[in-house]
Amino acid sequence: MELISMQGVTKIYRTKEIETVALEGVNLDVHEGEFLSVMGPSGCGKSTMLNIMGLLDVPTEGKVIISEQQTQQMNDGAMAEFRNRMLGFVFQSFHLVHSLNVLDNVELPLLYRKCSEKERRELATSVLERVGLSHRIKHYPSQLSGGQCQRVAIARALVGAPRILLADEPTGNLDSKMGGEIMDLLCSLNREGTTIVMVTHDEHLAKQTSRIVRFFDGRRVQ
Numbered sequence: 100m101e102l103i104s105m106q107g108v109t110k111i112y113r114t115k116e117i118e119t120v121a122l123e124g125v126n127l128d129v130h131e132g133e134f135l136s137v138m139g140p141s142g143c144g145k146s147t148m149l150n151i152m153g154l155l156d157v158p159t160e161g162k163v164i165i166s167e168q169q170t171q172q173m174n175d176g177a178m179a180e181f182r183n184r185m186l187g188f189v190f191q192s193f194h195l196v197h198s199l200n201v202l203d204n205v206e207l208p209l210l211y212r213k214c215s216e217k218e219r220r221e222l223a224t225s226v227l228e229r230v231g232l233s234h235r236i237k238h239y240p241s242q243l244s245g246g247q248c249q250r251v252a253i254a255r256a257l258v259g260a261p262r263i264l265l266a267d268e269p270t271g272n273l274d275s276k277m278g279g280e281i282m283d284l285l286c287s288l289n290r291e292g293t294t295i296v297m298v299t300h301d302e303h304l305a306k307q308t309s310r311i312v313r314f315f316d317g318r319r320v321q
């Protein structure tokens with residue numbers, strides 16, 4: 100079954116002087132349970148595609164259907180609620196809040212839900228255990244390695260039990276050993292049922308996923 104369907108998605112960035120076509124007529128389906136890699140040269144539109152798929156950005160034209168919901172018909176509040184429930188994000192540079200400790204970073208997405216403090220603590224603790232960081236919950240991001248920061252970011256993405264994890268070059272800032280460990284974690288989360296879409300420049304990592312799609316100049320290529 101298709102969990103995500105992007106249909107005829109075009110994204111044009113316009114300023115007074117220039118018009119950049121970042122995506123042009125992209126069709127892409129993501130099936131429930133798959134681990135999809137998105138590849139292509141720098142500037143071909145991979146991050147733009149992921150941001151539109153993740154409802155962080157809107158297309159200039161086209162549709163994004165997630166779990167049979169036409170997302171372009173939602174108002175801002177409904178879309179934020181839907182995004183918080185359905186989608187988790189992981190970025191190359193982790194995007195952790197430096198003034199908060201590990202546990203508080205992971206609890207953040209739950210602040211937008213009806214969830215007691217006790218429940219928040221329990222969910223965050225258990226997901227930190229899942230990513231192998233239960234011994235670091237009181238640490239601050241500056242006291243962690245890059246690989247550990249990315250584990251915190253993955254825990255934060257997963258704490259609300261989203262069906263889809265979107266990862267934009269999640270190993271891009273890590274050495275190959277730490278990158279390999281993060282990849283192993285993503286593969287095991289996928290085996291446990293999370294659908295994953297990952298942008299990567301690394302053919303070796305992409306080969307470990309269930310399918311690769313490639314982009315060039317804003318279009319999908321075969």
Ligand SMILES: Nc1ncnc2c1ncn2[C@@H]1O[C@H](COP(=O)(O)OP(=O)(O)OP(=O)(O)O)[C@@H](O)[C@H]1O
Nearest residue numbers: 112119120121139140141142143144145146147148
């Ligand atoms: N906010 C923006 N305003 C104008 N142009 C933009 C904006 N964001 C992206 N672009 C342009 O859209 C195109 C696609 O960018 P995008 O970041 O999606 O590429 P990418 O494939 O993810 O690249 P990389 O691998 O380098 O991260 C590029 O030409 C970029 O310059």
